[in-house]
Amino acid sequence: MLFDTHAHYDDARFDEDRDALLSSMPAHNVGLILNPGCDVETSRKAISYAQKYPFVYAAVGIHPENINENWNNDLVVIKKMVEFEPRVRAIGEIGLDYYWEKDERARARQQVVFARQMELARELGKPVIVHDRDAHADCLETARRYKGVPGVFHCFAGSVEMARELLALGYHLSFTGVITFKNARRAIEVIREAPLDRLMVETDSPYMAPEPYRGRRNSSLYVHRMVETIAEIKGVAVEEVERITTENGKRLFDIC
Numbered sequence: 001m002l003f004d005t006h007a008h009y010d011d012a013r014f015d016e017d018r019d020a021l022l023s024s025m026p027a028h029n030v031g032l033i034l035n036p037g038c039d040v041e042t043s044r045k046a047i048s049y050a051q052k053y054p055f056v057y058a059a060v061g062i063h064p065e066n067i068n069e070n071w072n073n074d075l076v077v078i079k080k081m082v083e084f085e086p087r088v089r090a091i092g093e094i095g096l097d098y099y100w101e102k103d104e105r106a107r108a109r110q111q112v113v114f115a116r117q118m119e120l121a122r123e124l125g126k127p128v129i130v131h132d133r134d135a136h137a138d139c140l141e142t143a144r145r146y147k148g149v150p151g152v153f154h155c156f157a158g159s160v161e162m163a164r165e166l167l168a169l170g171y172h173l174s175f176t177g178v179i180t181f182k183n184a185r186r187a188i189e190v191i192r193e194a195p196l197d198r199l200m201v202e203t204d205s206p207y208m209a210p211e212p213y214r215g216r217r218n219s220s221l222y223v224h225r226m227v228e229t230i231a232e233i234k235g236v237a238v239e240e241v242e243r244i245t246t247e248n249g250k251r252l253f254d255i256c
């Protein structure tokens with residue numbers, strides 16, 4: 001049974017067939033899905049899917065690209081969601097995105113909102129789902145500062161050195177369709193070195209469709225491609241990678 005640990009079914013690209021698609025997942029061996037939120041509205045939607053489907057769980061949080069003027073109030077709402085919705089299993093996705101944000105003041109605000117949500121995770125005893133795009137040094141620094149907060153770096157794109165330090169801090173690393181692309185050299189190095197019991201798979205749907213589906217709308221139906229690719233890189237049976245990555249996700253997100 002596969003666990004897609006990161007998929008955005010709140011995206012408008014699923015408006016046409018969301019229910020049919022989600023309902024079909026168990027028959028395709030996708031037994032668990034975690035839908036992270038990126039702001040209050042998408043977090044609310046993530047919770048609604050988790051309430052509707054027994055195999056869907058939610059994470060709630062403010063993504064670095066979705067910080068608005070009311071972020072302080074939004075955090076109050078996010079905190080309530082974590083406290084009162086049992087199907088919320090993590091705070092995410094949160095983090096830093098310097099690829100889209102070049103302005104120093106806006107970056108500084110991202111750091112504050114990220115730190116506040118790390119504090120929330122510590123206070124509420126939840127793991128975090130970290131988005132790190134072109135902000136490796138600052139994300140690592142925040143992870144160090146909140147040592148002891150469990151979590152995952154999703155769509156991990158850092159170096160082997162960074163991976164080593166995150167693993168030492170207790171983090172999991174999760175991989176998308178990027179690892180199936182021809183130029184994925186760095187991620188492949190990380191996967192080769194990281195212990196299997198710290199790896200997770202995700203689609204990041206509707207983005208990042210793996211080969212040979214690249215360019216299409218992604219969905220959890222393709223998560224097997226990441227399992228197959230990790231199995232190939234590590235020289236381990238596909239069934240073994242499927243079993244262990246699912247167990248890792250269940251352990252991190254406290255799913256029985």
Ligand SMILES: [Zn+2]
Nearest residue numbers: 006008093204
């Ligand atoms: Zn995402």
